[in-house]
Amino acid sequence: KAGVTQTPRYLIKTRGQQVTLSCSPISGHRSVSWYQQTPGQGLQFLFEYFSETQRNKGNFPGRFSGRQFSNSRSEMNVSTLELGDSALYLCASSISWARDSPLHFGNGTRLTVT
Amino acid sequence: GNSVTQMEGPVTLSEEAFLTINCTYTATGYPSLFWYVQYPGEGLQLLLKATKADDKGSNKGFEATYRKETTSFHLEKGSVQVSDSAVYFCALFLYTGNQFYFGTGTSLTVIP
Numbered sequence: 007k008a009g010v011t012q013t014p015r016y017l018i019k020t021r022g023q024q025v026t027l028s029c030s031p032i033s034g035h036r037s038v039s040w041y042q043q044t045p046g047q048g049l050q051f052l053f054e055y056f057s058e059t060q061r062n063k064g065n066f067p068g069r070f071s072g073r074q075f076s077n078s079r080s081e082m083n084v085s086t087l088e089l090g091d092s093a094l095y096l097c098a099s100s101i102s103w104a105r106d107s108p109l110h111f112g113n114g115t116r117l118t119v120t
Numbered sequence: 121g122n123s124v125t126q127m128e129g130p131v132t133l134s135e136e137a138f139l140t141i142n143c144t145y146t147a148t149g150y151p152s153l154f155w156y157v158q159y160p161g162e163g164l165q166l167l168l169k170a171t172k173a174d175d176k177g178s179n180k181g182f183e184a185t186y187r188k189e190t191t192s193f194h195l196e197k198g199s200v201q202v203s204d205s206a207v208y209f210c211a212l213f214l215y216t217g218n219q220f221y222f223g224t225g226t227s228l229t230v231i232p
Contacts, residue, residue: 010163039220048224049164049209062218096163108154109220111163 008033010112012097018118024085027115031078031099038080039109040072043094052095055080056102087119122147124210126223133200133230141195141226143184143210151212153177153186153193158207158225167195167208200230 011030019025031038039054039062051064055074072082078099084091094116098109127142145151152171156164168177173188182197193210210223 012163041222046224049222051219051221054218098164108166108169109156109164111156111165113161113163 010097010099010110012095012112012115014115015113016116016118018120019087020120021087021089023087024083025087025117026081026083027095027097027117029080029082029097029099029112031080031097032110035099035101035110036078037100037102038074038078039098039100040080040082041096041098042066043096043114044092049096052082084117089119092117092119122149122151122212122214122217122219122221124212124221124223126208126210126226129207129225130227130229133228135202135230135232136199137230139195139197139200139204139228141208141210141228143193143195143223145191145193145210145212145221147191147212147214149214149216151214153184154211154213154220155182155184155193155195156209156211156222158209160206164209200228202230202232204228205230 013028037056040052041049054062058074069085074080094114096114098111123146154169155167157167158164168179170177170186176185184195207225207227209225213220
């Protein structure tokens with residue numbers, strides 16, 4: 007069974023640009039969530055999608071957005087990039103939000119903003 | 121609010137030493153608790169979990185017990201190996217809020 011796939015693995019952008027990251031969840035997983043990982047802050051929750059609907063959102067500015075398609079694949083977009091957006095962006099999928107339903111993470115997309 | 125606090129790292133141990141990584145939580149509800157591990161260049165992998173008080177999660181020689189009275193979920197291993205070198209994250213999940221909360225991670229390096 008294929009794991010969670012994130013593309014691309016690495017991105018280098020300049021301030022002011024926008025970027026789109028992609029995530030393909032494990033087959034059969036309908037929930038996809040996104041996290042930003044930085045050395046000082048650990049994992050910060052961005053948002054979660056289930057059946058194409060955003061069900062939960064973290065405390066990030068509106069420059070961060072996402073969507074989910076009918077095949078459960080998800081994208082996140084960051085507009086007007088800032089230096090502080092440099093981070094590892096992790097996507098995770100889950101069967102559902104059951105009490106014992108763990109997250110399955112991809113290897114992440116490393117975004118560097120210069 | 122809801123949060124997870126982990127012991128500060130980095131932690132460096134010799135092979136076969138005993139490992140404890142402390143984790144305490146604050147939750148407005150009845151959470152499930154998890155430990156995830158992240159190896160270099162990879163995403164997080166589930167290590168173990170516990171969904172109710174006094175449950176003990178275990179995997180690959182690691183153990184953690186859900187202690188509701190002390191709101192803790194400390195990770196332990198009796199004899200660490202070089203291959204255990206990674207970053208360990210404690211996390212809680214609240215069904216009512218549909219959200220996971222992660223600690224900041226504890227880096228472990230095991231030297232031969």
